Amino acid sequence: MKDFAAVKRVKRHEFPYVYAKGKRLFHIVATLEDVPGALGSVLELLRKRVNLIGSVSYSLKGGEAIWSSFGESLSPVETEESLSRLIQSSNLTKEFEVHQSKDGLLVDGFHSGIQTETGESLVMLPREGLSHMFDQVVAEFGSGGELLLYNQGTLLGRDGAEVFIRMLGAEVAKSKVADLRPVFSASGWGIPTRLAENPPGTYTLMVEDCFECSSGHEVARTCSFLRGYFEGSGTAILGILIACEETKCRLRGDPHCEFVIGPKK
Numbered sequence: 001m002k003d004f005a006a007v008k009r010v011k012r013h014e015f016p017y018v019y020a021k022g023k024r025l026f027h028i029v030a031t032l033e034d035v036p037g038a039l040g041s042v043l044e045l046l047r048k049r050v051n052l053i054g055s056v057s058y059s060l061k062g063g064e065a066i067w068s069s070f071g072e073s074l075s076p077v078e079t080e081e082s083l084s085r086l087i088q089s090s091n092l093t094k095e096f097e098v099h100q101s102k103d104g105l106l107v108d109g110f111h112s113g114i115q116t117e118t119g120e121s122l123v124m125l126p127r128e129g130l131s132h133m134f135d136q137v138v139a140e141f142g143s144g145g146e147l148l149l150y151n152q153g154t155l156l157g158r159d160g161a162e163v164f165i166r167m168l169g170a171e172v173a174k175s176k177v178a179d180l181r182p183v184f185s186a187s188g189w190g191i192p193t194r195l196a197e198n199p200p201g202t203y204t205l206m207v208e209d210c211f212e213c214s215s216g217h218e219v220a221r222t223c224s225f226l227r228g229y230f231e232g233s234g235t236a237i238l239g240i241l242i243a244c245e246e247t248k249c250r251l252r253g254d255p256h257c258e259f260v261i262g263p264k265k
């Protein structure tokens with residue numbers, strides 16, 4: 001799989017809420033016929049009326065698709081009703097709702113959770129808050145806390161690998177380890193880059209912007225959760241016992257974290 005080089009990589013923007021004081025914001029949700037051009041026809045209608053801030057669209061089962069978007073109206077007199085009349089004129093729109101912000105605050109009251117296209121439910125957490133929770137575990141329990149985080153990472157890594165094994169089959173999943181690596185960054189965990197392989201079968205994985213040490217607090221710990229995660233997922237997907245050691249960590253003053261991953265001796 002090719003790396004992105006021409007387009008600079010960014011964090012995916014999510015829209016559980018936006019706040020823009022003094023602006024006239026709208027949340028538009030529509031069920032569309034899942035046919036080519038349906039979304040384009042709605043966007044064409046709104047083109048001169050709404051500046052879209054962020055949108056998401058996806059197919060549902062049964063020939064329907066969802067489009068959900070936050071946008072700022074370009075007119076000071078735009079209302080939920082006036083936008084609704086406009087959207088109603090599209091014959092590819094089945095159902096829709098328009099909700100206006102109050103005092104500049106717009107909240108996504110539509111989505112009832114998050115799931116991947118393959119049906120795995122996810123939870124969104126503030127990464128620095130999660131890292132801060134890990135700080136607290138080690139502050140309370142010391143090396144026992146590090147062991148707990150390591151064990152939890154191992155468990156989650158194994159569970160995560162089993163999703164891919166179920167989806168792809170064990171042999172294909174094993175051959176796709178490198179191709180699956182960007183799932184880690186797309187999920188907001190950090191940016192992994194595989195460095196030198198030395199000795200054969202053992203390699204160093206650099207993780208930039210690692211979530212586990214992102215709290216910014218000075219706590220004497222390492223990224224034990226991720227160390228366990230790499231061991232658990234590697235062991236499950238490769239079918240041999242994998243060992244992982246963190247040789248560099250931002251919590252020790254290094255610019256990024258590095259993990260040496262290879263067969264367990």
Ligand SMILES: [Zn+2]
Nearest residue numbers: 223249250257
């Ligand atoms: Zn680290």
